[in-house]
Amino acid sequence: MKGNKRVLALALSAVLTLTGLAGCGQSDKSAGSTAGASGGGAKSRAQDTIIYAQGADPRGLDPALVDDGESGKVIVNIYEGLLKYSKDSTQIEPSLAEKWDISDDGLTYTFYLRKGVKFQDGTDFNAEAVKINIDRQLPPKVTEDMVYAGFVFGSVKDVEVVDDLTVKINLTAPSTPFLNNLAMCMGAPMISPKALEENGNNVNEHPVGTGPYTFVSWTKGQNIVLKRNDNYWGEKAVTTNVIFKFIPDNSARVVALNNGEADIIDGIDATVVQQIEGSGNKIYKAQGMNINYLAYNTTKAPFNDVKVRTAISQAINVPELVQSLYQGYAEPATSVLPTFIPGYDASIAQVAFDQAAAKAALAGAGVSKLHIITYTNPRPYNTANGQALAEAIQGYLKNVGVTATIDAFDWTTYKEKVKAGDYDICFYGWIGDNGDPDNFMNLMADKDPRMNVARYDNAAYKELIAKGLTIPNGDERNKVYTDLEKMAAKEAVWLPISHATTLVGYRSNVKDFNYHTTGVIFLSEASKD
Amino acid sequence: MLKYIVKRILMLIPVLLGVSVIVFLIMRVFSPDPAPIVLGQHATAETVEKWREANGLNSPIYIQYFDFIKGAVTGDFGTSYYTKTPVMKEIMSRFPATIELAIAAIILASIIGILIGAISAVKKNSIFDNSGMILALIGVSMPIFWLGILLIILFSGILHILPSGSRIDPLLQPYGGTGFYMIDTLVSGDMEAFVDAVKHLVLPALALGMYSMAIITRMTRSSMLDTLNQDYIRTARAKGIKDGRVITHHALRNAMIPVTTVIGLQLGSLLGGAVLTETVFSWPGIGHYTVECILKSDFPVVQGIVLLIACIFVLINLVVDIFYAFLDPRIKFSKKEA
Numbered sequence: 001m002k003g004n005k006r007v008l009a010l011a012l013s014a015v016l017t018l019t020g021l022a023g024c025g026q027s028d029k030s031a032g033s034t035a036g037a038s039g040g041g042a043k044s045r046a047q048d049t050i051i052y053a054q055g056a057d058p059r060g061l062d063p064a065l066v067d068d069g070e071s072g073k074v075i076v077n078i079y080e081g082l083l084k085y086s087k088d089s090t091q092i093e094p095s096l097a098e099k100w101d102i103s104d105d106g107l108t109y110t111f112y113l114r115k116g117v118k119f120q121d122g123t124d125f126n127a128e129a130v131k132i133n134i135d136r137q138l139p140p141k142v143t144e145d146m147v148y149a150g151f152v153f154g155s156v157k158d159v160e161v162v163d164d165l166t167v168k169i170n171l172t173a174p175s176t177p178f179l180n181n182l183a184m185c186m187g188a189p190m191i192s193p194k195a196l197e198e199n200g201n202n203v204n205e206h207p208v209g210t211g212p213y214t215f216v217s218w219t220k221g222q223n224i225v226l227k228r229n230d231n232y233w234g235e236k237a238v239t240t241n242v243i244f245k246f247i248p249d250n251s252a253r254v255v256a257l258n259n260g261e262a263d264i265i266d267g268i269d270a271t272v273v274q275q276i277e278g279s280g281n282k283i284y285k286a287q288g289m290n291i292n293y294l295a296y297n298t299t300k301a302p303f304n305d306v307k308v309r310t311a312i313s314q315a316i317n318v319p320e321l322v323q324s325l326y327q328g329y330a331e332p333a334t335s336v337l338p339t340f341i342p343g344y345d346a347s348i349a350q351v352a353f354d355q356a357a358a359k360a361a362l363a364g365a366g367v368s369k370l371h372i373i374t375y376t377n378p379r380p381y382n383t384a385n386g387q388a389l390a391e392a393i394q395g396y397l398k399n400v401g402v403t404a405t406i407d408a409f410d411w412t413t414y415k416e417k418v419k420a421g422d423y424d425i426c427f428y429g430w431i432g433d434n435g436d437p438d439n440f441m442n443l444m445a446d447k448d449p450r451m452n453v454a455r456y457d458n459a460a461y462k463e464l465i466a467k468g469l470t471i472p473n474g475d476e477r478n479k480v481y482t483d484l485e486k487m488a489a490k491e492a493v494w495l496p497i498s499h500a501t502t503l504v505g506y507r508s509n510v511k512d513f514n515y516h517t518t519g520v521i522f523l524s525e526a527s528k529d
Numbered sequence: 530m531l532k533y534i535v536k537r538i539l540m541l542i543p544v545l546l547g548v549s550v551i552v553f554l555i556m557r558v559f560s561p562d563p564a565p566i567v568l569g570q571h572a573t574a575e576t577v578e579k580w581r582e583a584n585g586l587n588s589p590i591y592i593q594y595f596d597f598i599k600g601a602v603t604g605d606f607g608t609s610y611y612t613k614t615p616v617m618k619e620i621m622s623r624f625p626a627t628i629e630l631a632i633a634a635i636i637l638a639s640i641i642g643i644l645i646g647a648i649s650a651v652k653k654n655s656i657f658d659n660s661g662m663i664l665a666l667i668g669v670s671m672p673i674f675w676l677g678i679l680l681i682i683l684f685s686g687i688l689h690i691l692p693s694g695s696r697i698d699p700l701l702q703p704y705g706g707t708g709f710y711m712i713d714t715l716v717s718g719d720m721e722a723f724v725d726a727v728k729h730l731v732l733p734a735l736a737l738g739m740y741s742m743a744i745i746t747r748m749t750r751s752s753m754l755d756t757l758n759q760d761y762i763r764t765a766r767a768k769g770i771k772d773g774r775v776i777t778h779h780a781l782r783n784a785m786i787p788v789t790t791v792i793g794l795q796l797g798s799l800l801g802g803a804v805l806t807e808t809v810f811s812w813p814g815i816g817h818y819t820v821e822c823i824l825k826s827d828f829p830v831v832q833g834i835v836l837l838i839a840c841i842f843v844l845i846n847l848v849v850d851i852f853y854a855f856l857d858p859r860i861k862f863s864k865k866e867a
Contacts, residue, residue: 059611145568220623222813249809251681252811
């Protein structure tokens, strides 16, 4: 018995040692052969592959079931919608629909579909497919976790198939932003009805669209591999393979770019620009469809008084603040709308910096203390994070004799605090959904306090918002939003702070990728030298 | 012996029940409501309510717990709130990565740790001993994430000899198989992929194993010193047995008993320590994933992972205890022999 155990113990230690030795040997060998592995046969394939590194896995690849930017970037390369945005703005252009008519009452949209388009599984794209895609996001079929169904198709009454290539969408009320919604990467992209049926109405892991790239595989936590769709109806993709790689740590993503393990990376901030450019790589600055702002709690004294709000806004030097916090990688905001969105007008101005006037007004109103709540995480519209922003503002307020106390929370808890409403000032931001001005300006009219964090309630403002929804796109409609901007600035509901620039790092041999203002990347024209 | 093992395995049940209650309560008390996270910024109060109802979050907490246990017993941990994918599928697609990393780390840590520890004890107070102990001190004090970043900067950023993260070059990635890339690439006979996988494994394993290595070094050294002072070592030497044989056969083997426990416990904690390593090295395991799910209040996934880890931790301890008996014949587990 004793002897047996000894033998077993010896055998076990031998196995352990051997495994260990084998392990050591392998490590040595691998270090030695690195140069060999990276050169040679794999090269041509590497040349024909673009690797895009982002911070996290997509939530899923079913456009109706997701709401995150990481999903959007992959989705726009696999799927297409009836309409699309133009290359450098949020103007809409034909995509799967070649043209469309809108009835005079603004209630019926007729789309004429492109002929000969096939889904990547070989089935036909037609009016029936459009109906199936929209119907699944309308009552009674819609489920609660179809995150964008209400936003994109909330105004739709029903969908009629007129003939194979003509489809009619009836709305319950006129809604001009509906056209922009159809170009979005959430909700609107067309999924193969066959794939939906085969996968239990959830194609999160089995995406099939009509786009320039076909889905190959998704290894969770690692990468998604796409391959060129050789049956694509339009201009075929230039590069054969596209790989979306997930690298959660920001500095590791930069090393991966500089080391050649990724061709394009996103989710970077101003602090690493030098490091990237110093390694011979390049930075692309995309205008961001976002706004980073300070909101007053307009329901709570003394901030229900426009004079007090104006005085606080006067105390803050926005351009100086933006320069010091974002180092030139965000534009000081003079308006709520980013400059490329219809309705933006250069004549809009916010409350100007005037320390002396602020001091006098605040002393007169007897305001010497206020309560700020903010978030601790960096956000896409505020890469410096909410706490840094709040502390900077605290400094400005101190100069005018106001003591601000700051409570900072992680983002998820913060949203609960905002909902609860116990604050004088809070910080928030917005990333545009559809490039329509209503999407931004409605934030001050929404009845949900999680959206309308200033809790602003003004009948005239709401009336204008309602008007904007019914007027067709054009100058008349744009003027409505300019008026809304002016009203909000005069009332000092928010203090708009900045529009963040999106930074993308890429290797110098990569060309022709299109990082769109909506925060997604189109890779079908991209290639490597 | 068999009786002992069965008893220990049965003891797993109350442990897992305890763990499940704790994780269940912690998630529900301290985590924010998952509904707004899952349903996004456009969700109305009505949708939120409907979704909570559909996911059983409006039922009394003991009913929710009971439902969870009912599923867990049959191996069904539910579906991830966030991705709508079954929890087991989410876990299993990431678990092999964590295991592979933890095993590589513990092998590396044990070999280096025992070697340095044993030599340090034999050559007590020499330069080797002192430098070994300084290395161990650095190992226990240096935060994993910092060490990880330093390793990446040195080996990938400056020397360009090892990749900065992830498990394998995506173009060489094996599909299907066990999910353990060491095994999958070998089985498929793709040596290029195997070498690439090993290259990707070296830095994270080193970073993750550093702390364990330091602990093992210290433990081996002190245990060895203890053993070397024993009477039977003196006797062995007096009998004229060669020094090398005394050290390996008489001293090291006896000194290994406490070290074995430490290695076992370290393996368990490596699964937890993997959180930071996985984030720094983009290692697609469950460590980093767990943190993501906690932040998203994805209750079913977090519950599943915590239970799984607890289960593995307990089983590793059991294996260590059994291993004991082989190393030290004086330890017996059955009553009769005691």
